[in-house]
Each structure stands twice: as structure tokens, then as C-alpha cells.
Amino acid sequence: MEHRGSRTAPPTLGVGMVGYAFMGAAHSQGWRTVGHVFDLPLRPVLAAIAGRDAHAVRAAADKHGWAAAETDWRALVARDDVQLVDICTPGDSHAEIAIAALEAGKHVLCEKPLANSVAEAEAMVTAAEAARERGQLAMVGFNYRRVPALTYARRLIAEGRLGTLRHVRVGYLQDWLVDPDFPLTWRLQREHAGSGALGDLGAHIVDLAQFLAGEELVGVSAQMETFVKERPRLDGASSGLTASGSTRRGPVTVDDAAVFTGRLASGALATFEATRMASGRKNALRLEVNGEFGSLAFDLERLNELSFHDHREPVATAGFRRIVVTEPEHPYLEGWWPPGHALGYEHTFAHQARDLVEAIASGTDPMPSFADGLQVQRVLAAVEESAQKNAVYTPVQAEVC
Amino acid sequence: MEHRGSRTAPPTLGVGMVGYAFMGAAHSQGWRTVGHVFDLPLRPVLAAIAGRDAHAVRAAADKHGWAAAETDWRALVARDDVQLVDICTPGDSHAEIAIAALEAGKHVLCEKPLANSVAEAEAMVTAAEAARERGQLAMVGFNYRRVPALTYARRLIAEGRLGTLRHVRVGYLQDWLVDPDFPLTWRLQREHAGSGALGDLGAHIVDLAQFLAGEELVGVSAQMETFVKERPRLDGASSGLTASGSTRRGPVTVDDAAVFTGRLASGALATFEATRMASGRKNALRLEVNGEFGSLAFDLERLNELSFHDHREPVATAGFRRIVVTEPEHPYLEGWWPPGHALGYEHTFAHQARDLVEAIASGTDPMPSFADGLQVQRVLAAVEESAQKNAVYTPVQAEVC
Amino acid sequence: MEHRGSRTAPPTLGVGMVGYAFMGAAHSQGWRTVGHVFDLPLRPVLAAIAGRDAHAVRAAADKHGWAAAETDWRALVARDDVQLVDICTPGDSHAEIAIAALEAGKHVLCEKPLANSVAEAEAMVTAAEAARERGQLAMVGFNYRRVPALTYARRLIAEGRLGTLRHVRVGYLQDWLVDPDFPLTWRLQREHAGSGALGDLGAHIVDLAQFLAGEELVGVSAQMETFVKERPRLDGASSGLTASGSTRRGPVTVDDAAVFTGRLASGALATFEATRMASGRKNALRLEVNGEFGSLAFDLERLNELSFHDHREPVATAGFRRIVVTEPEHPYLEGWWPPGHALGYEHTFAHQARDLVEAIASGTDPMPSFADGLQVQRVLAAVEESAQKNAVYTPVQAEVC
């Protein structure tokens, strides 16, 4: 005899996702998993997914577990069974989709970077603020804030364990552009991608620096570089990452690397490096924060570990501790495995989903907000401006929308 | 307009799971995820779950995504919509359930250790062999073989990259019994658990040593110890891990730690340590293999990394390389994320599910087989025998069932 | 019966050292040891040491093994038994002593930084060039070039193992100024120390970046900061590092930290951070170089190790190798211990002594030259200029003396 549950099932939250490449796959995994790990006040339902190619979007829906497929994101936004629109498209379409979704009465989760320009991001913030009046929520997907080690790092800093901060240093190093024959995809063209390593990797580390420090960057000094200035063109028919035999080369119009220094509001010094040209570094997001009372260090390639130095301990037994961030006392860990059992990259998307679902259920504001995303955009704009002006220190535009 | 898929959906494979504690949760995550990551010839369906407590099993079904719940595993085994029985119960029930499921015409996946005794394991092998004649498959769940770094390590060894092996050393260190007031749960009672650290942790490292080396242990010399000989009894009403105020103590009847040395068939020396008393070590499964042409090293707390030393390189540039095992060229990685994006503990269960589904679809034998599980059981029996006989070298029973 | 040697002993090289604090002790250890480890064409003799305080310099001579003591460095320079003057004083006296020694016909080894200003350094280069005509040699003591791992790193880069360079990143982090009550020693006063972290730590990392890359920095963009702007004054009577109860505070007139980005001649991007405010980091000189064909990484706290990634290897077995730089094939190792036996910090001074002695014997030019020291000074000057001008990119003065 089967036993049917008697407990009242929670109400559902219909999710509609736009885009189904790398970020779409990762978000899907988050949405599919979150309700099986955490006790949620709303049950997410993977209602529909949208993409332009009918065949491909149907295949993506099947693969990733979405009930329906749409070829027009406007149709997805209009669906009655969608209460939350999750935007996983490239940055140039974020503003249009997000604003339309908000105007259609939906909650919105938008992948980082919030937009490709400050102006777009400002429009999105305005739309989000108007929607907030109507009870809708908007969140930007800086998923690395939800690596448990980093969430916990923020908690330690907020509790004052580091005291006054002196230094924040963050690098995000990858190497997929080292080969000069890697082809000229849309990611290397300014009109589509906005920028290169800066928007892709730099956005993450700017957000993390500000998130961890709990304060904003007030100015930056930057240098940017495109080391390989021409790459093989993709033939017209090609849509993927593989060059189809073309020997013609075209100009790369985004940066391969950006290095910049900055000041936090408190006066702490920050250093940043974002590059796709660091041979041997696959996804090396490394950060360190030094304060008067202690320091923290982290490496995304070892994401279950946090290093913590307590400077107030006796010097003979002081040292950076390798905390394995898998205890029930650590953020998000109550839902997962016993101590020492590692989490991976994708878990950040389940954590993001949990926090957003809880915010929607309780009507509180999820973090990071669109305003947080706009602030990052303003830092990136200041970086580009500084790089164009011989690295001169360039203030980040103040927060008057 | 919605777009419905035209491709023919693959046939389904109904899975029924018995047990829903830690292993049940981990297997569920594997079954829920595997079809969204890999292209499978059969689509796993989470058909039913069985447990004794009606309320709890229903809640578990809801939480983990199983369509139905049964309070009697025999009912689950009898269901028409179940073609594969996945056994996640404690070891003392493995033999009965597995044999019944095989006799009922089901495929079987059985968690490690295969059984609590050699005799039980032998009966299971006999049942599996008989079922194999009828086209049914049986597999034992040594999931760590499917950590990509370890699967890849095996491949390198099989290709001869290490040459003749000299040393295998493996330790599996945990610390959850360090506190002498941790209560006397069933895991610390021989009649229920079979053994302590030996069966729980030692089974994993014996299997890994043999898997990586590609050869069997032929004899062992062992010492075992129970450091904390009495622990607080759980009151009758208590079922969990928390002692409810009892100050009476009862005897611990399993080992806290087992250390043993052994010989592989080729003559290589192996060393093993399994303990729950290593303060500060949460899930530290560490191994190293040294051969004439090179060495490999691994640490489960950094499961995306494999260290490889190629001894045939010029000495001035030789050294252990930290391979980040996240490339498309690495096992199981084609379905996951871009290079450098870490996997976690639970992914091993999706990999296990994939391999089993593919074996079922193709009619090939999945690894590790019940015979492999029996072989591990025989090593564990030799360890216990040696420990009882003053550590004298004790041959592992030969493979005549 | 004793056995007296019959081999002809090599001629001697009389060394006279000025200064006997930390650097004096380290250089002494180098001079005492070098002839016992390497076969040298000249035998260094620790002839005399100079310092202002008669009692202290005599004690230092006894402690460090110098035959004679002088209270006036001019007397030391004038001694017939001194052929080489080794300058270990603070930077503000380097130029005067070095020029006098060169004019007196002595070879000169001068601790880094070469001087406290570009003008002084230029005068020293002029003096060295004139002395070179007379067969005298001059060398600046950037000892970290002679950490075997770094000497070997340079060799790999020079051989083209990294191909075209893209990134050089170097940080030198210490924490001895974290405590705001650390007193106002001469090192924190501009008139004596020239600068703070920049000249002390920054000079090392600028030299290393240029040494490893084999090319010069052409411009920089910098920010500098003094986080603790006032510190307890030392009482007049006090000469050491311990504040003697003074509660009066005085202004710190040098930098606590300097962060800067730069360009190498080839277009590679370089980043630098020098600080004494990184709690928990004692002597953390860390560097990484990324090139088209591979990368190198190093950490002074693990100075016997070099990490090397060969990007031309098959991706599945590629990764940063931990080379233990203790093989006879590695630089300077032929004189020391068997493989795996670690060297320490002080060994760099023995290596420096060896190379200088060999250069003197053969009449070849030792590296780094005073011109190299001047080039570093010009970079530091550009850093200070940029920091004063809102971080604007500031070219390094070209090499026309």
C-alpha cells in the first residue's frame, strides 16, 4: 500500500528562464535541486524556457527539465504560469527583458553583469524600484556571494573579526584565450559583449570585494590590454566556438585583461586583476582581505576552504587556518552532506534560488539588488574611463540615479 | 506558441530505493540529476521509495522527489514500475533485500559495504550470477571510484604511466568520535554495524587501492583499537544521534580505528589507516601510489585535483603536477561545467547512475560487481582475523565461491 | 701524525664590511660560509668591519667573525687588507661610501636599494663606470635573484619555456606595522629611510620582475598609503625598536603600502603590491609569470619550491608542477646537500658572494650592476611621481645617465 502525504504542500512559484547556454544549464540545476535540499516556503516549478531557435529550445527544455518551451521571450514573460523570470542571456539583452518582465508583474532574477552599460543598468534600477512598489522583487545573480566560504567570510568581517580593513586583493585568472588561434566569437566583439575580461571576470571580483568589505569602491586606476589583436573569423554559418577553417582574421574589440587598483570608502587599498591569458589558470578567483585584527584568504579552485588568520592570538600559535567550510554551522550547509563532503560550483545556484524564494515568500528584499548591480557597472565604467585616460585615478559615479 | 519536442524520448527505467538517510539523499540527488547532465539511453524515473515508518517515508518521498512511498521493501520490490532496486539501508539488511530483488527479476544497486559478512556477500554473488543468466545486472556502490580524479588516476595507471607499482598508501581519517561523550548509537554496536571504522571507511580504501592498482590484496597484517570503550547509552525513546541526558554508559563493541599493511598480487606494499578519532580531519581520504615510472596522489577534501609525478621527465623540471580534473578530456566532465568549475561529493552518485544505466541499456557488466564487493569483504575479514591473531600476516581468502 | 695540504691555496680576497645590523649579520654568514661550500678562485677573508660605536662594533666583529673593527668607515676603506667593501648600512649613506670605496680602488658590493634617490644612484653608476676602467667591479645586493628557484625560473624564461610574456604579478607582504602602537623608528621617517614599504619591499619586487622577465618596466601607475599616520615617538635616549613609555605621537612620513601596475617593454602587464600591513603575512614575496607557452609561480615562504606549468603539454595531464629545487642540476645546488634537503634565506648571501668572487677573479661584470640598481631606483621614482599625480601612468626615465 502506498502512503500519500497528508502535509499541506507549499504553494508553487512558476519560473520562466530566458537563455539556455552555460548559465541556463547552471540555473536549471539550481532550480531543479533547491527544493530537495532546503525546506522552502514556495515550491519552484520549472514552467517554461525561451530561446530563438525552436528546435534547440525544445531540446534544451527536455534536457534541463523545463515543462514548456517558447521561441519568443515576450511570450514567456506573458505566461500566467510564470511568476519569476530568470534571465540567462548575454548582457546586451538584460535591460530589455528585465524591464519588460517587471512591467508584466513578474519577479526577476538577472545574471551578472546587470547590463552592458551604466545607462541600461540605471533604467533597470528604475524599473525595479517601481515594481517594488507593487511587491515584485529583483535580484542580480552574482552567484559567488553564495559560495559558503565567501558567505561565511562576509559574516566574519561583518562581526568585526578583521577590524579596520587595510587591503583587499582579488584576481580572477583564466586561460582560454592564450591560444592566438582561438576564434573571434561574439564574446570578443565589443558590440555584443560590452567588454572582455572586465565585464565577464572583473564584474565578479568587483562585486565580491564590495560584498566582503561591506563598503563601496570610490575610485579606480586601470590599465587594460588586448594582447592578441586579431583572431580567425568564424564563417557565417558557424555559431559555436569552433573556427571552421577560416584563415581570415578580424579585429578583437574587447580587452584580454584588465588590471586596476582602487580605494574603498574607508580608505582601504584594493587591487584587481581579470584576465583570460594566464596559462594554466582555469578558474582561479583568488582573494585576500587584510585587516587590523586578522586576514581572510580564498581560492575558487578550492571552494570548500577558507583561510583565516586571527592576529590577536599569541604569535607562536598564530597562522592561517584552513577551515573546511562544510559544518552545519556554516551558511547553507544545513541542507547538504556531513562535514568534509565537498560542494561544487553549481551549488551556488541552488543557494541563490533558496534566498530568492525565501525573499519572495517573505516580501523582503533579496541581495544583491539591481542597485548593487548598477554600482558594479559604475565601477566597471570608471575602470574603462581610467584606462582610456592614462590610468588616472577616476572616481566611481556617486549613487544618485 | 509552445514548441513540443519531436525527438523520440528514450524508454524509462523505474528506480525503487530502499532507505532514505544520508545515502538515500545522496542517491536521490544522483538519480534526479543524471538525466539532465548526460545523454542517457534510458530515462531514470524515481518510482518509489521504501521505509518502515509510514509518515517518515512519505516525507522522504516528498523531499527527495520519489513518486510513491512504501512501508515494506518487499512491496517495493514487487512493483511493476520498478526495474532497478537501489539499496541504501544499513549493511545488515543488504543481503536479504538484494537477493529478493534479484529473484524478483530486478537489477540491483547496493551501497557499500556489500554485506556485513563474507557468507552474506557470497550468497549475494551467487544470486547475482544466477540473475545475470536472466539478463539482470548487479552493482555495488563504491562511489569514490567515480570521483573524476580517481577514475582518471586508474586510467593513467592502466596505461602504464606509473610502470611497476611499489607502494600504495591510503588513509581515511574522520573525527566524529573524538568526543568521549558522543553517544552509543547503533553504529557503535557490533550486532548492527558489523564493524566500526573498518567497514565504514576501510571498505572504501581497500576498494580504491585494488581499483587503482588493478590487482588484489593477497594478505594483510592488522591492528585495531577501540579507544573509548564505553559511551553514554541512548534512552529507549531516543532514535537519533543526540544522547538524551543518560549518564549510564554502555560498551562500544566496534573498532574506533584500524591500521593495516598488506601485499598486492604483484608484490607492492600497501598501507591503510581508517579512523574516526583523528581530530581536525573531517573526511580526509588521502592516497598515494608510487611506481617505477611515476606517482599519483589524491585528497578527497580537494577532490577536483590529482597530483601526478612523471619520473621519466628531466629531473630539473620534474615534480608533482596539480592537475585540475575539470577538462572535457577527463572522465565524466563532458556533461558538466567549463574547466576549473569544481564538482562536489554528490556528483559521484550521478556518475554511478550514468554508468549503471548505460550498462543496463547495453547489457554489459557494470563495475564494481558484487564479486568485487565480496573481494573487499574478504579483505576486511582477513583484517579482523589478523587483528585477533596478534597482527600476524593473514592471507585473503582466494576467489573460489 | 698530521697531514698538511700540499695543494696551493688560492689567493685571498680581503673583505671589509660597513654596518652590522640585520644585513650585516646575513652578509657575514655568507662570507663565512661561501668558501666551505663552493670551490672558489679567491679565498674571502673577513678582514674588518666598521661602525660608529666602538664598543658595539667590536662586539659585532667578535660575534660575526671579523678580524678587525673600525669606528670610521673611511678607515676601513683605506685598509690595505681590504680589497672589497661590502656596504650594509641604511640607504642614505650608500652613495657616499660606495663612491669613496670605488675611488680608493676597492671593489664594492652595496645592499639594495642602491640609494635613496635617482641622483645618488646616478652618481654611483658614474663612479662605478670610472672604476670599471681600472678593473674594479661593483654589484648591488638584490639577493633574492640568488634563491635557486628564482635563478632557475630566470633560466627557464630565458630559454623560451614561457614564450611571449603576458603577465607578471608580484606581491611582497609583511605585517610588522599592523599594530598602531609600533613606535616611530627611523624607518618610518622619510629623511632617514627615503621611503617605506616602497623602497624596502618594492625595490625587491621591481628588481625581480625585471630580472625574471629579462626586460625593463617602461611605465607605472601607482597608489600609496600611510594607514597609521601617527605613532608613538621614541624617547631621545632610545635607539632600538621598543617604545620607552612615550605617549606622545609623531607623524609617520613614509608609506605603509604601495600598489602599482606597470608595463614591461614587450607590452606585458605587471602588478605590484608592497605592504607592511598584511596581518599574518610575515615575509610573503609571491610572484607569478604567465606566458604564451607556460607559467611560473613562487612563494618566498616556500623558497625551495618552484611551480611550473607547461602549456604545451596535453591538457589532461597538464598542471602546475611543484619542483623541489634541490637537485644538482639546479643553480647553486652542486655545493649543498642531497636532493630534498632544504636551503634557507641566508643561503642567498653565500650565492651572491660566490658570484661576486668569481667575477672578481675572472674580471667579468657581476650582475646586478649598479646600472641595474639605478634602473630600479628610476622605477621607484616613477612610482612616487605617479602616486603624487593621481596615479596617472608615468614613464620610467630612460637610461641616459
Add this chain to the structure above:
Amino acid sequence: MEHRGSRTAPPTLGVGMVGYAFMGAAHSQGWRTVGHVFDLPLRPVLAAIAGRDAHAVRAAADKHGWAAAETDWRALVARDDVQLVDICTPGDSHAEIAIAALEAGKHVLCEKPLANSVAEAEAMVTAAEAARERGQLAMVGFNYRRVPALTYARRLIAEGRLGTLRHVRVGYLQDWLVDPDFPLTWRLQREHAGSGALGDLGAHIVDLAQFLAGEELVGVSAQMETFVKERPRLDGASSGLTASGSTRRGPVTVDDAAVFTGRLASGALATFEATRMASGRKNALRLEVNGEFGSLAFDLERLNELSFHDHREPVATAGFRRIVVTEPEHPYLEGWWPPGHALGYEHTFAHQARDLVEAIASGTDPMPSFADGLQVQRVLAAVEESAQKNAVYTPVQAEVC
């Protein structure tokens, strides 16, 4: 004007050394350096060195800084200017020289292992006890006790920071015998070397295990192996490590590797592995100690670091700390460099010399004593006995001389 010291120089201690290979070079460096780093009550004088080959010993005296050379160790022992005899010869001559030196009224420092057999070691202890009555001291040179990180580890354990010990695990891995064509030197012949990896590497780790734990091993269970049973003979004329073209092979009569488990007096479990066949491991002495209140870990290839886990800390911030053992508060560090400046292998010999000189000056007993060396020898004998008796647990002979 030169300034001559007025302080009374300390009395001298004449040292005579027998043997001048690897250990002789290392001890020489210790004796030459110790007085320049530490304030000693006696000033060591490198009086004379002894070796059989007149030419070679004279060259060694010159190279290593010894005033005189003797071709007969008896002549050295008889010299009036020698008060301490430092024995650096292979183990088969230790007993004869040490006993003769003690009988001649000298203090003795004897390299490890104390002897090649228990009987010899017992005779040495008897001689040392008799000499002690006359005020002479005897010490065995287990230099790794004087790696500052290990001296400090012992201090933490002695202070009770780990509580009751549960596990000690130590491995000492090298790889210089991996090549099957490495020639058959005296080190591979039992009649000269006593044993192979066991006496060479195993002696170190047995001593360290007992030193750190502060208690003795009471029994062991062992397996030993000679993987490469024949190696190329050295031609008669050859005396070094290089095979001179011989294609004839002879039998290796010592072990390549020894693995053993043991019990400490308190009941803690210990595991040991000593091998020269671990490809890629150059000098990897790694140890870990787990206790009820915490754990310590160490790796000789990173000898300036000690890992310490304090199990009584809140679990969320607990973890193994990387202590950089270079603070003035750490053992032996007061004489060396500022924090973070690494020491190397050879420093252990200066530390050993300091402690022995201080013991001689104060008339206290230096550690480790000859009795400590005998105890290690008894453990090694029990290991060999166990290995011959099918690994059966073999008690270590009790301490009745």
C-alpha cells in the same frame, strides 16, 4: 684605529670529527656557524678531522675549516686539543670509536643510528654511563628533533595541547633507488650498512615518534621488502656512486622499504613507512599526531611550517593553522633572522651543537642520550624480527641493559 674587544672571551671547546662525507660536511657547517649565531658559554674550535685517506682528509680539512687532519681516528681521539669527538662515520664503526673516545676522557656526539646492532648500542650505553661518572657527556645525533617546528611541536604536546594521543603516523619517503640500474654500493650490502631504509630513514621516524609523543613504542608489526633484488656491481676500482660500466649484477642484501604499525605505551596507534622507492619524493618526512584536544602535522620539505589544529575551538572557525615557525618565541629562532625568513636543513646541526655545548658547560645531560639511541635500536630490531616472523606483533625489548 682598530678597536680590540675588552670582554673576556669564553673558554674554548676543541672538537675533533671522524668522517667527512655528507654528515661530516653538515656537522662542520654546524660547528662553524653556531658560535656566530648563539651566545655560547664555550667557543667551539674545529681542532682536527680524521679519515683514512691522507690526501682526501687533508682536502676535507681545508674545505670544511678544520685546523688539522689525522689519518687514524685513534690519533684524533688522543689529541690534547680535542675535548669532544664528533662521529660521522657509517654505523659499523660507531661503537668502537665512541667507546674509545669515552675511555679517553672525551665527550662524544655520535651520528644516528647509534649503532648497527642492539649489542653494540648496549655497550655504548654502558661506556657512556661510566663516562658520565667522570663528568663526560654523550649524545646521539637525531638532528630532526632540532628542526624548530618539531621542537615546538614537542613543546605543545608536552604542555597538553593535544590531550591523550590516539594516532601517530610518520612516513619518510625518498626515491633514489627507483632506477633499477642504480649500482650496488656499500649502502645496499648488509654487512656494511646493517639495514637499508629501515636504519637510515626508519631510525629517524621512530625517534621522532617517541620524542614527540614523549613515550616509547612497546611493540611493532612489520613488513619489509627488497623490490630490486640485484643491481650492477661496482668495479673493484670504483668507490663512489657511479657504476663504471659493469654489467654483472650482485644481490642487494638490505631492505628497499619497511612498513610497520606499532603501539605506544599509552595505547596510541602508530604507523610507519620508510622507503627509497617512492618516485618523486626526495626527502619527504611527513608526520601527524592526533590527540583528544588537537592535532599536529609536519612535512620536512616545508620545514619552517607546522600545522596545528585546536579541537577545542568553535567548530566554525577551527582548522589546521599553518604556523610559520620563524618567530622569536619559537625554539632556536632568537639567534636567526626576522619572522618569515626561512631556515634550512643544515640549521639543525647548529642547534644540535648549541645544545651540546650548553650541556657540557653546565654539566647537564644532553638529549637524545645514548640510552635514547639504544631504545631506537631495539625498536628497529623488533621491526626486523617481526618482518621475519610473518609480521606478528613483536614487543620491543624492555629497558634493562
